[in-house]
Amino acid sequence: MAEVAQEKKKPVQIDDKIHTWPHLVRNEFLVAIFVTVVLVIWSVGIDAPLEEPANPTRTPNPSKAPWYFLGLQEMLVYFDPWHAGVVLPTLIIVGLMMIPFIDINPNGNGYYTFKERKYEILTFFLGFHVLWVSMIIIGTFFRGPGWNLFWPWQHWDPHKVVALTNVDLPYLLGFRDYRWSAVFGLFCVLAYFVVGIGLFHAWVIRVKGKEFMQRWGPVRFAITAFLFITMLSLPVKMFLRLAFNVKYILVTPWINI
């Protein structure tokens, strides 16, 4: 029995290649036809939207960006535009490009596996599904006039009263002097990164071991830790906002975080 199994396995391993024509081209052709048919039927059935002519003097409420940017627009609730609209998107793009260089795990190259690269996949899942996609869903279906939260079945009342009770973290903790507030805010932001990166370091050593950390090197670690802690700053800020009505952590005349 064992011999038969081995003989069956061997030739597959040696000659793994098949001709692109017809095996791959056939699949592509059939899928292309199928998707084209679906697209045509869809397009016959559902018309692309066209509203009234552009009118720069009439701002609709809410004004929504195209749906694929609504994750960024939703982040504007928690961060200022320069951060949510410029810095974070840049970091997302740069961070995505970094992936092949910070991931030195040789396993899982070319096949599906969760076990061999659990943390890589969970991180991607957190960034892509939990943060990016869910923010888009919130922005698309749960935001109405004034960018207030509405259930999809709820009437969009443009006069909905929402108390503006957000306060800055230093104020919340009793700071009344602008300068000391700024110093405390800066301390909080720096402490967040220092402690976060420290915890990340300890966590990597715990789950991957010292030997891995040595192979990984300080540059890869620093980039990964910075990107990871920055990514976590969104849920952290969301939590502070929703639980404690915190508006900003760092308040200065130039930038607020």
Add this chain to the structure above:
Amino acid sequence: MALNKWEEIKKDIVESHVWRAIFRHGYEDTPRNRVLMVTANVWLHLHPAKVRRHGVRMRFTWCMGGLTFLMFLMTVITGIYLMFYYRPVAEYAYADMKYLEFDMPFGMLMRNMHRWAAHAMVVFVWLHMFRVFLTGSYKPPREFNWIVGVLLLVLTLLLSFTGYLLPWDQLSIWAVTVGSNMARASPLLGHEGPFHELVGANPIYDARAFLFGGGEIGPHTLLRFYILHCIFIPLVASLLMAVHFWRIRRDGFSGPSL
């Protein structure tokens, strides 16, 4: 008898000088022809002549990269049709949309296909990225192709975004206004961004004004986005796609080592 006649006619055609000038090999199912079908064809030679067995399975690739490209081709074809009837001028743009929808043969269908294919392209390119991540296909030697892929992802979003303005209705100008407000907030380069005083950015001279062709969204923006949408970004995207596909052909499909 009749059959023989047909065979003779067929032979006359496929062995004629003209036919042989166009088609360089026959259609018999031989290994040599199977390779030639791919390597001697300018479109199909984007593929390697042979691929790993698991690489053609749909549960491995989800077909998402190819479908993203198919959606791109769809938007190119329907987009060219729309370009015949659409003028990127503020006075005409919206009227042309109505004209296209109600008077042009298949105008509405072409516009619908263009829009839904563009949305599908965004979804497919995300799913493609997700699949490539799951199979670890960005690992050596394919690191650079992942970078090219990220750039193509950004270009896909920009293509969709620039096209969003062209109908020149309330939906488009306000979506683009909101989307472009980010540029206004860029540190240093946007007039509402931090430290803009250091550079001297102001409402008519900053990153957003460069994008809009002026301080406000207006006719100049429409022309600018039209050119970006129809010429500049598709050209850059096509170049990057060529690199992307070429790299796949050189490196082969990713797969477990044998």
